[in-house]
Amino acid sequence: MKLPAHELVYRKIRDKVLFGDLSPGQAVTIQGLAEEIGVSMTPVREAIRRLTAAGALEFMGNRRVTVPQMDENSFAELVFAREAVEPQLARQACRRVNSQVISQLRTIDQEVNLAIEAGDVPGYMYQNYRFHFMLYRHADSAILEPMAQTLWLRYGPLYRIICGKWGTANMVDLHAETVSALEKGDAEAAAKAILLDVQQGFEIIRNSFNWS
Numbered sequence: 001m002k003l004p005a006h007e008l009v010y011r012k013i014r015d016k017v018l019f020g021d022l023s024p025g026q027a028v029t030i031q032g033l034a035e036e037i038g039v040s041m042t043p044v045r046e047a048i049r050r051l052t053a054a055g056a057l058e059f060m061g062n063r064r065v066t067v068p069q070m071d072e073n074s075f076a077e078l079v080f081a082r083e084a085v086e087p088q089l090a091r092q093a094c095r096r097v098n099s100q101v102i103s104q105l106r107t108i109d110q111e112v113n114l115a116i117e118a119g120d121v122p123g124y125m126y127q128n129y130r131f132h133f134m135l136y137r138h139a140d141s142a143i144l145e146p147m148a149q150t151l152w153l154r155y156g157p158l159y160r161i162i163c164g165k166w167g168t169a170n171m172v173d174l175h176a177e178t179v180s181a182l183e184k185g186d187a188e189a190a191a192k193a194i195l196l197d198v199q200q201g202f203e204i205i206r207n208s209f210n211w212s
Contacts, residue, residue: 009039010047017056017067017153019125020160027066056153067157072211074154082151082198085144086132087191090178092139094187102182105134109175116168124168125160131175135182135194159201162208170204173197 003011013033016022034044048065051057057065070078097105108131115123129152136145163171174197181189206212 005039006043006046009037009043010050012037013044013047014051014056014153017051018129018156019122020157020164022067022157023161024067024069024157027060027064030063030065051153054150054153056150068154070154070158072209075158075205075209075211078151078154079202082148082155082202083195085148085151086136086198087195089136089139089141089144089148090194091187091191092141092144093135093137094182094185094190096140097135097138097182101134101138102179105131105175105182106179108134109173109179112173112175116171119168121160121163121168124171125156125163128173129156132194135178155201158205162205165208166204172200174200 022028030041030044030048033048034041037044048057052059052065055068058068060066068074108127111127112124112131114120115127132152133145133149136148139145174193177193178190178197181187181193
């Protein structure tokens with residue numbers, strides 16, 4: 001299904017936040033985004049309205065927006081929320097995925113591993129996101145999956161800073177363990193693998209910022 005033009009613009013700007021092309025504190029103008037994407041300012045304004053409503057962007061005045069800075073308290077809330085939401089999505093998805101979906105997840109995980117080996121930070125960020133949300137989409141949750149999307153919009157820019165600083169050499173995940181649990185139909189094991197995967201990512205950030 002072809003997406004409307006305004007939705008395509010939204011996704012382009014969303015992805016700039018999600019994958020850290022816009023850094024926390026970096027101000028950009030609505031006009032600048034419109035010129036970069038090659039569209040009028042109207043769909044850009046609408047996209048920014050949606051992203052500010054989600055907390056992924058904030059207005060700075062003079063038609064400028066920025067990705068919010070993350071402090072230790074906000075980080076603690078983000079940890080709490082992702083640890084609550086994403087294992088439940090994995091648990092629900094485990095009851096619904098079929099062999100074709102599991103095969104697709106395995107292929108995406110291979111792309112994650114290749115990006116890590118190549119030191120490809122943008123590729124790693126993108127494929128890691130694809131893995132998680134391919135899984136979460138099959139949870140068939142109208143509440144939790146959009147919540148996870150919003151949480152990743154707050155997580156992505158911060159994680160990109162860490163990946164940019166340290167590279168991909170120390171990036172680890174529990175995707176293979178997740179896939180194995182899905183193959184066995186073990187919802188609790190899938191939930192645990194995703195929880196540990198989320199916690200590993202946060203531990204890298206916590207150590208980098210010396211947060212508790």
